[in-house]
Amino acid sequence: MKLLHLEDDDDIREISKMALELSGDFEVLQCSGGAEAVAAAPTFRPDVLLLDVMVPGMSGPSVLAEIRKIAGFETVPAIFMTARVQPSEIQAFKDLGAIDVIAKPFDPLTLGSQIKDSIQKAEAA
Amino acid sequence: MNFFSFKRTVATLLVVLAALQGAAWLGRLYGFDLPSTLEPVLPALTSLALLAYWRESRLNRRAKLHILSQREKLRQESVALNRHAMVVMTDTEGFIYYANDKFLDATGYTQEDLLGTQADILYFEEDKPRHAWLSDILAKGGTWEGENRLRLRDGSEMWTNLTILPGIDAHGHKHGAISVGTDITDARRMRSNKVLFEALDRLSDEVFIFDLESLNLRYCNFAAADSHSFDQSQSRDMNLAQLHPVYSSEAFTQELARLSQGPLTGEPLDIEKGKRVFEARLQILEETADGPEVLAVLHDVTAKREAERVRGEFISTVSHELRSPMTSIKGAMGLLLAGTAGPVPEKAHGMLSIAHRNADRLINIINDLLDIEKIAAGRMTFDLGKYDLAALIDEAIVTNASYSQRFDVQIDREGIENGVAFIDFERSLQVLNNLISNATKFSHPGGRVVIRLEQEDNQFAISVQDFGKGIPASKQGEIFDKFVQVGGHQENGVRGTGLGLAIAKAIVEQQQGTVTFESTEGVGTTFRATFPEPNSIADSSVAPKNNPQLGVVHDTWKEAS
Numbered sequence: 001m002k003l004l005h006l007e008d009d010d011d012i013r014e015i016s017k018m019a020l021e022l023s024g025d026f027e028v029l030q031c032s033g034g035a036e037a038v039a040a041a042p043t044f045r046p047d048v049l050l051l052d053v054m055v056p057g058m059s060g061p062s063v064l065a066e067i068r069k070i071a072g073f074e075t076v077p078a079i080f081m082t083a084r085v086q087p088s089e090i091q092a093f094k095d096l097g098a099i100d101v102i103a104k105p106f107d108p109l110t111l112g113s114q115i116k117d118s119i120q121k122a123e124a125a
Numbered sequence: 126m127n128f129f130s131f132k133r134t135v136a137t138l139l140v141v142l143a144a145l146q147g148a149a150w151l152g153r154l155y156g157f158d159l160p161s162t163l164e165p166v167l168p169a170l171t172s173l174a175l176l177a178y179w180r181e182s183r184l185n186r187r188a189k190l191h192i193l194s195q196r197e198k199l200r201q202e203s204v205a206l207n208r209h210a211m212v213v214m215t216d217t218e219g220f221i222y223y224a225n226d227k228f229l230d231a232t233g234y235t236q237e238d239l240l241g242t243q244a245d246i247l248y249f250e251e252d253k254p255r256h257a258w259l260s261d262i263l264a265k266g267g268t269w270e271g272e273n274r275l276r277l278r279d280g281s282e283m284w285t286n287l288t289i290l291p292g293i294d295a296h297g298h299k300h301g302a303i304s305v306g307t308d309i310t311d312a313r314r315m316r317s318n319k320v321l322f323e324a325l326d327r328l329s330d331e332v333f334i335f336d337l338e339s340l341n342l343r344y345c346n347f348a349a350a351d352s353h354s355f356d357q358s359q360s361r362d363m364n365l366a367q368l369h370p371v372y373s374s375e376a377f378t379q380e381l382a383r384l385s386q387g388p389l390t391g392e393p394l395d396i397e398k399g400k401r402v403f404e405a406r407l408q409i410l411e412e413t414a415d416g417p418e419v420l421a422v423l424h425d426v427t428a429k430r431e432a433e434r435v436r437g438e439f440i441s442t443v444s445h446e447l448r449s450p451m452t453s454i455k456g457a458m459g460l461l462l463a464g465t466a467g468p469v470p471e472k473a474h475g476m477l478s479i480a481h482r483n484a485d486r487l488i489n490i491i492n493d494l495l496d497i498e499k500i501a502a503g504r505m506t507f508d509l510g511k512y513d514l515a516a517l518i519d520e521a522i523v524t525n526a527s528y529s530q531r532f533d534v535q536i537d538r539e540g541i542e543n544g545v546a547f548i549d550f551e552r553s554l555q556v557l558n559n560l561i562s563n564a565t566k567f568s569h570p571g572g573r574v575v576i577r578l579e580q581e582d583n584q585f586a587i588s589v590q591d592f593g594k595g596i597p598a599s600k601q602g603e604i605f606d607k608f609v610q611v612g613g614h615q616e617n618g619v620r621g622t623g624l625g626l627a628i629a630k631a632i633v634e635q636q637q638g639t640v641t642f643e644s645t646e647g648v649g650t651t652f653r654a655t656f657p658e659p660n661s662i663a664d665s666s667v668a669p670k671n672n673p674q675l676g677v678v679h680d681t682w683k684e685a686s
Contacts, residue, residue: 009449015456022465054445083448088506105452105488108459 003115004046005030006037006063007081008055015108016050023112034058038066041073048119050102053082053093061096068097077119081106134177142174209307211285214292215244216301219260231308233278249276263291263302272309284310322346326357331423333365337385337409338416340365340372349423352398371396381419384409393424401427433502440498447491455484493624497607500631507549507635511659514544514585518576521557528562533570536561540577544585546656552632553656556640557587559625560652564591567650583660584638588653595646604642605630629654 003026007013013030020026029044031037034057037049049067051060058066064078080093085103093101100118102111145167151157206212211228215221221239229235232247239246248256252274259269273287285306294300322344325332331349335342342363350357353368365372380394384407393404403423410418458481461469469477499505522536529536557576564574568591575590596604607627630640637657644650 009453011453012449012456015453015460018460018465019456022460022463083445083452086506088508091508104448105455105484108456109463 001025001048001116002027002029002044002046003048003050004037004041004044005050006032006034006055006060007052008032009052012052012104016111019106019108019111020115022109023116025112025116034060034063034066037063038070041067042070045072046076048115049076049078050115051078051080051098053080053084061093064097077122079115079118138170138174138177142170145170206305210305211307213239213244213247213304214301215304217299219244219301222301232275232283238278247275249274249282259289260302263289266291266299272313273306275306282310283308284313330425331403331421333421333423334410334418335365335421336416337381337419343418369398371398380407384419385417396423401425402430403427436498436502437504440495440502440504443491443495448488451484451488451491455481455488458484493628496628497624500628505552505631505635507552509547509549509636511545512548512550512553514546514548514578514587514656515542517548517550517553517557518578518587520554521561522576524554524558525561525565529565529574532565532568533572534565534568535573536565537573537575538577539575540579542578544578544580544656545659546585547659548636548656549632553636556629556632556654557589559629560589560654563625564589564593564650564652567591567593569593581655584655584657586653586655588651590649590651592649595648595650596642596644597646601642601644605640 003020005013005016005020005028007016007030010032013032017028017030020028029040029046031040034055037051038058049064051063053060055063060080060082067073067076067078077099078097079100079102080096080098081102081104082089082093083104085101090101099122100114102114102118106114149167207225207227209227211231212223212225213221213228214223221242221244224234224236224239229239234246245253245256262269268288268290270288271286273285275283275285277283286309287304287306289302289304291299292301292303325346326348328346329348330346331352332344332346333342333349334344342360342365345357345360345363347357350360355363355368371377376394377396393406396403396405402425404426406422406424408420410420458477460466462474462477462481496505518538522538525536561574561576568574572592575588577588577590579586579588605626607624626640633640633654633656638655640652640654642650642652
């Protein structure tokens with residue numbers, strides 16, 4: 001499964017990469033900026049987006065909106081990763097088209113299975 | 126010479142004259158003569174008597190005219206008095222035997238209501254002792270003047286300026302009392318309004334009183350006039366809609382419409398005038414002859430709102446800025462402990478475990494601090510729905526499994542199997558996690574914690590019982606206070622923030638429940654949280670355990686936006 005990961009924090013990006021490699025189910029492309037992620041999407045052709053919300057320049061929600069405009073990516077599943085996890089905030093992120101929200105700090109040992117669970121639930125719904 | 130002495134003189138003269146004339150007549154009849162000296166006096170006396178008689182007749186006529194005139198004057202005075210004042214007369218026993226039309230019109234009573242009735246009917250119960258005191262004054266022949274309150278037939282009050290004086294009967298004896306009064310209710314209101322308006326003028330809040338229909342101002346205080354740059358004395362010529370467009374806005378108009386139909390006092394309405402924000406409290410005052418009046422008090426909350434915004438921003442910043450590095454710290458340690466970077470020596474593993482556990486603790490502290498801030502600011506949100514408390518308990522047991530394992534404590538379930546309550550699932554889970562982790566922490570190794578679900582009246586109760594050391598009696602009164610650590614400095618190597626129970630209590634109470642506890646030192650502690658039944662919810666579907674959000678009726682409220 002191809003996963004496009006947007007995260008501006010180098011350390012979190014590194015931890016996430018190791019966590020996703022741990023599960024062995026993901027081919028991961030990581031981007032530190034929004035524009036870079038939007039530009040990479042058509043060539044990398046991700047099956048799922050894992051997007052940090054607060055990213056300088058172009059935020060996670062903006063990146064999602066831009067990628068969804070690209071032909072073939074209108075319904076690509078997206079998961080936001082954020083420290084803003086108030087119930088109202090989670091709902092707001094889902095209203096933007098995300099299938100789930102993963103709270104920071106996340107558990108690196110279960111990150112991969114969390115993402116797969118979210119995709120399965122979204123497909124079943 | 127007064128009238129009565131003159132009358133006696135005339136009468137005497139007439140008698141003397143009649144006697145002389147009689148003597149003269151008898152003399153002529155029987156042939157004797159009156160003394161010659163009387164002969165010339167007799168005509169003079171006759172003339173004098175006639176003159177006196179003429180004068181007396183004239184005076185008599187004047188007196189009659191005077192009496193008639195006085196009677197007319199009295200009648201006119203009586204008419205005027207009856208038009209101007211309310212008159213009631215009572216007998217010596219205090220029974221009413223007269224009440225004028227003015228009194229009847231003003232008070233709503235009828236002659237049938239009052240005549241033969243004790244005057245007490247006209248007074249409020251609390252005023253009766255004062256009227257007994259007045260009766261004593263009258264009995265001693267005194268009079269009384271002052272402001273007095275009457276109880277009208279419909280139970281409302283009327284203030285009168287009253288004079289009470291002893292009555293006099295036809296023989297000039299004291300007989301009961303006469304009360305003469307005028308209605309001063311409006312004057313009193315004006316007087317109290319004046320005091321009220323003077324007080325309102327000292328307020329920094331803007332205060333308006335205006336007509337509900339036309340929005341014509343009846344009053345505004347100094348702050349309101351100053352804010353809209355007009356002279357306060359001209360307020361009666363102003364219309365609220367002239368002062369600012371916000372008073373013609375749809376929200377304001379809707380609030381007035383709602384007020385005119387619903388409760389007399391509404392919730393505060395946010396009003397923005399330029400860069401300033403006001404909380405407007407509108408209230409319908411009593412109906413006047415010109416229709417209902419509205420009292421509007423505008424409290425400037427610009428600074429308060431700004432403080433709330435900054436506080437919210439701070440919470441958000443803390444939330445984000447602290448959690449991001451914690452993600453890396455905890456993530457890196459978690460991966461190391463899992464052996465992703467190769468085998469970790471036993472000693473290093475132990476030290477990493479301590480660091481990892483304390484990273485968790487730090488995250489919990491951040492979460493608790495943020496929660497207590499949200500509660501204090503009224504910004505904690507609740508997503509309410511119908512949930513099975515059995516699912517809540519199962520979830521809490523799973524969450525606490527590793528924790529209870531670490532303390533060698535067994536968690537048992539007792540009580541009824543299921544119970545559907547109207548709760549925020551995540552927040553309630555937070556409560557239960559807190560109670561279970563506390564119970565685990567304070568249990569002896571090898572001990573047990575019992576979670577019991579019970580039903581009572583219109584609610585369910587989840588109790589969490591431990592058999593540990595119990596809470597010292599001296600600490601029990603402050604157990605729900607913030608930053609109170611029951612276990613003192615450190616308990617079993619674990620120390621919380623001292624905020625958990627305060628947060629749990631606030632969350633449960635926001636969901637219309639309660640948190641109570643019983644504890645005996647050396648025996649153990651039982652915490653009990655109640656959750657309301659969803660008796661007002663039509664949808665009977667219950668959220669399944671693994672996806673508590675499915676099929677749920679939601680009702681989200683925010684304490685404050």
